Amino acid sequence: MSSPTQRSKAHLEKQGYRVAITEHWCPFSHRRKDLFNIVDLLAIREGETLAVQTTSGSNVSARVKKIAESDAIADIRAAGWGFVVHGWEKGANGRYTLREVDVS
Numbered sequence: 001m002s003s004p005t006q007r008s009k010a011h012l013e014k015q016g017y018r019v020a021i022t023e024h025w026c027p028f029s030h031r032r033k034d035l036f037n038i039v040d041l042l043a044i045r046e047g048e049t050l051a052v053q054t055t056s057g058s059n060v061s062a063r064v065k066k067i068a069e070s071d072a073i074a075d076i077r078a079a080g081w082g083f084v085v086h087g088w089e090k091g092a093n094g095r096y097t098l099r100e101v102d103v104s
Helices: 004-014 057-068 073-078
Strands: 018-021 024-026 031-033 041-045 048-056 082-090 096-102
Touching: 004 018, 004 041, 004 048, 004 082, 004 096, 048 057, 057 082, 057 096, 073 082
Parallel strands: 048 082
Antiparallel strands: 018 041, 024 031, 041 048, 082 096
16 A cells, blocks of 8 residues: 555656655654655756645545644745645445645
8 A cells, every 4th residue: 555645746747747765764853854844745847836735535635724824834925836735535346536636
């Protein structure tokens, strides 16, 4: 099974983005660390930069709230970046479906 981050990365690459994973494991704190504490992936293509927060389908609203409360979101928007939350849910058929919420 792939992680939500890996699913989002593959989804964006199919759309023509060059994607970098900006989330990493911090062995000191034993926690994952995101870029600006809210960005898991950074995707670029001609004339466009897209920040992405990935999660399970049930955590989308919590991530939207976290982004809205972030100190960095105003600067990200001022820089002209798009920003989406990707929520992945596994259906009864065993396939994952994407719920994308634009928080730009």
